[in-house]
């Protein structure tokens with residue numbers, strides 16, 4: 001929910017509490033709150049659909065981390081992650097993949113941000129502020145999110161029985177595959 005929507009929601013909710021409960025105006029104010037909720041939900045769904053289509057375009061497989069969303073939401077990522085509607089997004093993405101003939105699979109999410117995609121060495125936990133993956137074993141350096149997604153991709157390919165070449169063998173397994181690189 002954008003800050004603007006949040007402010008509007010607060011305002012509308014205030015109006016509800018200021019009306020005599022059960023009165024006509026109270027009901028009207030309630031309906032406005034419900035409408036805003038609906039509007040925000042629709043925007044989000046629309047965005048999830050568009051993003052899913054973009055992700056499916058020109059690719060053969062999509063792997064996502066099989067995140068324990070409820071656990072995450074209780075933990076450090078808290079409200080942000082529930083609010084972003086990850087669960088709904090994954091569902092929409094899965095359906096979109098199915099419609100486009102794109103293979104979709106959830107992957108074991110354990111330690112994806114603690115393993116070097118280049119040499120599989122465990123580099124230890126990163127704080128959220130640490131944006132760079134820098135392997136002290138092989139020297140591989142990249143953005144932490146890219147490194148984690150490379151680990152997800154390697155796991156995904158292994159799970160579907162692909163022979164996985166490491167990055168050090170000269171194959172960019174982890175980079176977003178464009179139509180060109182598909183041949």
Ligand SMILES: [Zn+2]
Pocket residue numbers: 116117118119120121135136137138139140
């Ligand atoms: Zn490494």
